[in-house]
Amino acid sequence: MAFLSNFSLLNFYFIAAESTYFFKRQFSFFGRHNIPHLKPSIPFGNMKDVARTVHMLDRLQEIFDKLKNKGHVVGFYNLTDPVYIITDVELIKYITIKDFNNFTNRGVFVNEEDEPLTGHLFALEDERWHFLRNKLSPVFTSGKLKHMFLTINNLSKNLVDRFERMGKNGETVETKGVANRFTVDIISNVAFGMDANTLNDQHQDLLDIFKEIFGAEGPSLLYFFFLFAFPNLSKKLHLRQFSKKICDFFMEVVATNIRNREQRNDNRNDFLNMMIQLKNKGSIDGEISSETKKLTLNEVLAQAFVFFFAGSDTSSTAISFALTELAFNQDVQDKLRAELSEKTKDTNGDISYDLLHELTYLNQVVNETLRMHPSVPFAIRKAKEDYKVPEQNVIIKKNATLWIPIQCLHYDDRNWENPYKFDPDRFNPEEVAKKTLCYFPFGEGPRNCIGMRLGLMNVKVGVAKVIQNFKVTPDPKLKYPLELDPKSTSIEPIGKFPLKFERI
Numbered sequence: 001m002a003f004l005s006n007f008s009l010l011n012f013y014f015i016a017a018e019s020t021y022f023f024k025r026q027f028s029f030f031g032r033h034n035i036p037h038l039k040p041s042i043p044f045g046n047m048k049d050v051a052r053t054v055h056m057l058d059r060l061q062e063i064f065d066k067l068k069n070k071g072h073v074v075g076f077y078n079l080t081d082p083v084y085i086i087t088d089v090e091l092i093k094y095i096t097i098k099d100f101n102n103f104t105n106r107g108v109f110v111n112e113e114d115e116p117l118t119g120h121l122f123a124l125e126d127e128r129w130h131f132l133r134n135k136l137s138p139v140f141t142s143g144k145l146k147h148m149f150l151t152i153n154n155l156s157k158n159l160v161d162r163f164e165r166m167g168k169n170g171e172t173v174e175t176k177g178v179a180n181r182f183t184v185d186i187i188s189n190v191a192f193g194m195d196a197n198t199l200n201d202q203h204q205d206l207l208d209i210f211k212e213i214f215g216a217e218g219p220s221l222l223y224f225f226f227l228f229a230f231p232n233l234s235k236k237l238h239l240r241q242f243s244k245k246i247c248d249f250f251m252e253v254v255a256t257n258i259r260n261r262e263q264r265n266d267n268r269n270d271f272l273n274m275m276i277q278l279k280n281k282g283s284i285d286g287e288i289s290s291e292t293k294k295l296t297l298n299e300v301l302a303q304a305f306v307f308f309f310a311g312s313d314t315s316s317t318a319i320s321f322a323l324t325e326l327a328f329n330q331d332v333q334d335k336l337r338a339e340l341s342e343k344t345k346d347t348n349g350d351i352s353y354d355l356l357h358e359l360t361y362l363n364q365v366v367n368e369t370l371r372m373h374p375s376v377p378f379a380i381r382k383a384k385e386d387y388k389v390p391e392q393n394v395i396i397k398k399n400a401t402l403w404i405p406i407q408c409l410h411y412d413d414r415n416w417e418n419p420y421k422f423d424p425d426r427f428n429p430e431e432v433a434k435k436t437l438c439y440f441p442f443g444e445g446p447r448n449c450i451g452m453r454l455g456l457m458n459v460k461v462g463v464a465k466v467i468q469n470f471k472v473t474p475d476p477k478l479k480y481p482l483e484l485d486p487k488s489t490s491i492e493p494i495g496k497f498p499l500k501f502e503r504i
């Protein structure tokens with residue numbers, strides 16, 4: 001017994017010494033490389049209390065504000081992983097555009113053997129990313145978007161009906177829940193040709209999956225940050241990004257739709273058919289392409305999945321924040337409604353694809369929403385080789401992770417006057433023409449958001465239709481300025497988005 005307890009004691013000392021060495025080494029990284037940073041704490045680095053009492057974005061903002069004048073690159077410990085935060089707009093242009101070859105990848109979790117759906121555009125690297133990006137870009141040309149617009153416009157009628165039903169008699173509506181249904185219906189339709197109709201309470205299965213990916217039912221935020229920080233270790237440990245249930249569901253639904261279309265020779269002009277063409281012929285009908293290598297079925301399924309994953313919550317988050325800001329800023333809401341009435345007076349309220357692009361104030365409102373509440377608050381890159389930061393005595397080390405803190409840059413008072421005020425006039429076309437904006441809601445460079453125009457269309461149509469039909473006001477319980485809910489895996493205020501919709 002004595003021997004055993006001596007052995008355990010030795011083991012204990014050994015593990016304690018090893019851990020102390022590990023943490024000391026990890027947490028001295030920025031000190032050794034002369035990068036400004038805030039003192040980390042063991043074992044969470046700069047993530048102490050995050051996802052419990054502090055929102056991740058509030059912590060990032062605190063670090064950015066304290067250190068932004070101390071260097072173009074500052075340090076942040078995501079758990080024990082040192083992450084370089086870029087605070088300078090010129091350097092962001094270097095990283096995302098000029099020196100893109102050194103920062104092509106994100107270095108995020110991919111495990112195609114265990115989870116084929118992780119082999120998607122957002123996560124893939126180098127040649128595989130390049131091949132798929134080239135193949136998928138024609139999906140978002142103007143002609144194809146016009147076609148998608150018809151779907152979105154039709155679904156917006158269901159959106160209005162649902163707000164009307166739920167908001168009857170002055171009831172408060174949790175707006176994000178409804179906006180989620182709208183964007184799930186859109187993306188399911190355009191990405192896998194499925195008439196989900198969740199706005200009319202059909203396909204609860206899709207909503208359950210959505211909630212498992214984005215909601216409280218899914219893994220905690222810290223789990224995702226672990227996958228982010230240690231993608232290779234996570235792969236070795238066979239950790240999953242998405243549960244087997246989610247993967248099986250998607251693979252079954254999309255593969256069945258593909259099979260049915262192939263059997264029926266159904267040549268609908270939509271996203272799924274473009275993917276079927278890429279799988280069977282290597283190119284999309286009517287598009288000139290020098291590369292005719294075909295996509296595999298798994299590649300098609302993973303891309304359909306990433307469109308759902310990257311396209312639905314981003315758009316519904318933006319719609320929910322836009323309506324909430326409009327509820328608290330009635331003057332802006334009135335001005336937007338006046339533009340919509342004026343521009344649609346000859347069309348009986350209908351908005352066509354071309355008219356949508358003439359709605360300048362709507363554009364300003366959506367831009368300002370994405371400035372204050374970017375649905376993707378930071379972009380990620382990984383350095384392939386050591387990188388000397390231009391005009392600074394700083395080296396970004398090979399294999400390091402970089403974050404471009406989109407949201408912090410949007411609140412940076414070096415670039416924006418009165419940044420915490422919701423003011424769509426900052427995007428007035430004459431103002432915009434005068435200066436280069438520090439504005440990255442869809443990222444930057446060749447690796448920017450491929451679905452930008454579709455995302456903007458979803459948000460604009462959703463917001464326009466609601467404001468044409470309802471006066472939107474906040475539930476008295478909702479605090480303004482909005483405070484983010486630290487525990488939520490989505491970006492949402494404490495108490496979510498409770499609003500009232502009074503029919504006009």
Ligand code: HEM
Nearest residue numbers: 122307310311314375376379442443444447448449451455
């Ligand atoms: C308001 C809506 C949206 C916002 C704010 C948004 C934002 C972003 C951002 C910031 C990135 C990272 C860019 C970078 O690293 O430089 C991104 C990437 C991406 N987004 Fe979006 N997005 C939206 C909608 C969509 C939609 C509708 C789709 C597809 C249907 C989509 C698909 C993607 C994909 C596939 C990537 C990875 C691109 C690549 O690595 O080549 N997004 N998005």
